[in-house]
Amino acid sequence: MPPNPQLNANGELQHLLSIEGLPREILIRILDTAESFVGVTEREVKKVPLLRGKSVFNLFFESSTRTRTTFEIAAKRLSADVINLNIAASSQSKGESLLDTVANLSAMQADMFVVRHASSGAPFLIARHVKPHEHVINAGDGRHAHPTQGLLDLYTIRHYKKDFRELTVAVVGDVLHSRVARSLIHGLTTLGVPEVRAIGPQTLMPAGVEALGVRVYHDVREGLRDADVVVMLRLQNERMSGALLPSAQEFFMTYGLTAERLALAKPAAIVMHPGPMNRGVEIDSSVADGPHSVILPQVTFGIAVRMAVMSMVAGH
Amino acid sequence: MRTLIRNGRLVDPASGRDAPGDLLLAEGRIAALDGEAKGASADRVIDATGLVVAPGLIDLSARLREPGYEFKATLESEMDAAVAGGITSLACPPDTDPPLDEPGLVDMLRRRAKALARARVYPIGALTAKLEGERLTEMAQLAAAGCVAFSQANTPITNTQVLWRALQYAATFGYAVWLRAEDRWLAQGGVAHDGEVATRLGLAGIPVFAETVALATLLELVRSTGTRLHVCRLSSAAGVALMRAARREGLPISCDVGIHHVHLSDRDLGYFDAQCRLEPPLRSQRDREALAKALADGVIDCAVSDHTPVDDDHKQLPFGEAEPGATGLELLLPLALKWGAEQKLGLAQTLARVTSSPARILGVGAGRIAAQAPGDVIVFDPAADFRIVPEALRSQGKNSPFLGHELAGRVRATLVAGKVVFEQP
Secondary structure, eight states: OOOOBBBTTSOOSSOOOHHHHOOOHHHHHHHHHHHHHHHHHSSSSOOOOTTTTEEEEEEEEEESHHHHHHHHHHHHTTEEEEEEEEEEGGGGGGGGOHHEEEHHHHHHTTEEEEESSSSSSSSHHHHSSTTTEEETEEETTTTBBBBBHHHHHHHHHHHHHOOGGEEEEEEEOOOOHHHHHHHEEEEEEETOOOOEEEESSSGGGGGGGGGOOOOOESHHHHHHTTEEEEEEEEOGGGGGGSSOOSSSHHHHHOOOOOHHHHTTTTTTTTEEEOOOBBBBBTTTTHTTTSSTTTHHHHHHHHHHHHHHHHHHHOOO | OOOEEEEEEETTTTEEEEEEEEEEEETTTTEEEHHHHOOOOOEEEEOOOTSSEEEEESSOOOOOOTOOOTOOOOOHHHHHHHHTTTTTEEOOSOOSSSSSSSEEEEEEEEHHHHHHHSSEEEEEEEEGGGGGGBBBOHHHHHHHOOOOOOTTOOOOOHHHHHHHHHHHHHTTTTOOEEEEEEOHHHTTOOOTTHHHHHHHHOOOOHHHHHHHHHHHHHHHHHHHOOEEEEEOOOOHHHHHHHHHHHHHOOSEEEEEGGGGGTOGGGGGGTTTGGGOSSOOOOOOOHHHHHHHHHHHSSSSEEEEBBBOOOOOHSSSSSSGOOOBBBOOOOHHHHHHHHHHTTTOOOHHHHHHHTTTHHHHHOOOSOOOOTSBOOOOOOEEEEEEEOOOGGGOOOOOOOOTTTTOOEEEEEEEEEEEEEEEEEEEE
């Protein structure tokens, strides 16, 4: 393998492209840094000057509201200037290539690119072509990775469960197409979670997923048994009926998280979801809004985690 | 014009000969060997001391990109690259724009190639009109225009009724059909081998059974039609196993493998290296080993460059969006030598996979060093290293997974029909 493109010569975080390949110490440092920022976000004046004078470009080649917004809030709380570009509606449709777009923005003195792209690996391509002082943060690429989501999931789990080394984590749903699942699985195995389960039908399980260190379950009840953490994945509309699944209703019937199924998990289990949720498809409303749900705190922590990542890649 | 090549190590893969000797070429052919050649009068003498003298390479798949894709490469640049790589005959697949589905196009390509007077070009005609898999091409007319076989390049026929009829029709006239074994539905949307690496990288996978399902179908149709089938670019261990059994059964089949596929596996994708985006996809390490071994034991007849020039605009993209393919004409010889060394084969055995063996499939007399054989000969230094960098490649295709690597095997001279068409000190 070529050297890990996320780390500089000193082994420090130059870009954040994927959780895979990041050493445990760096993951822990990100979570610890995020913890210090949670305090900031609860203050009346929610700003720190760590990125003052820096320009952060939100480069979303695929539309997103939530992730883009939380990155924007995170950058502003670090006192950076934020420029949002909705590329899906601009230069790409005029035929400009990905690298040309980036070169042009780079000429506008960018310091950091937050990139979302429908193709797996796109942020890696960008990271190979930016200037040494420019940093790339992957905000979701194809099915490959969504590292800040994975980190905020890890943060949430640590917040509620403390020790990773005694946990059983169940990830339920469309693992095949999920960058959230891939990032979280790498994070969990790196931090020493002894049992990570992937639950879903064969049609939504990628080939050889066991090699990532997960145990595959097709029976949701078996998979949820004694779990400490249940992570529900979003099922995209276009995949709800066709050759992968017959219908959203049947998916809910076979894999949806109901109170009755959740009762198979540990009594103190937490329920997570990366959002946006499809109520009645992946998850029943009574569970989404119930006492086990930590879905809204996830969003809050997400801002602190993104602040931590941005400040760390920029060298603070 | 009489040319004498003196003091070389004369290797003839067809007979297994590997011994010092002299070679005389006259009137476009090999006129004499050894004693008969020694001291013969000649217009030109090439001193091959310390070098190998062997038949020119025969490449069963090289895309010249004409007509239609001249911005990626031209016939001239690619023919230069071919002879610089020691390739004296090449077959070009029909996936040009428009595809080679009309006699006029084939005729034009042959004339243009002939005028350039470098390697011999053998066009492969389209099996169906526009390669759309619906209507048969005028195969008899295409054959009369010079097509040596019929193919679908990288767009398999999905309709099995059409496939059956196409094989029947070709068999009627004894034409060979060259097809890749890939089920289009199973491969749909995929960009990498469906396995651990694709799962990690989040790339849509092409399962091995996309190859074996299609191959089983093809073999079954060959059993019924008796068509001479050449299977192009085998990619998996399971595919090798099917071919092995079918050959044992005595079916009229042959097959090739892309030279990259005996050296690389999906692990080489690293962090989304689009240079490794190939068709078929690079599969697992186990598959790679099976292919390399099958090429040595003869279940796979020959290795091809599958030369595909791709311009930077289409390669410098996220992995799944990048155009598949790699440059190959100038890498075929060094990569074949590397494979032969890894398999611990002699030079004659190694070269057979890129000379005498493809000559047999093509049905031509080249690919051997023997009196009266065509005067297609190369002189090369098997030990000389060269670094694969874009500037060193004559092809307009500068895309290769081996960029930056050092490979051994440099061509010093290439002769086609007895004439020196390439030379470098």
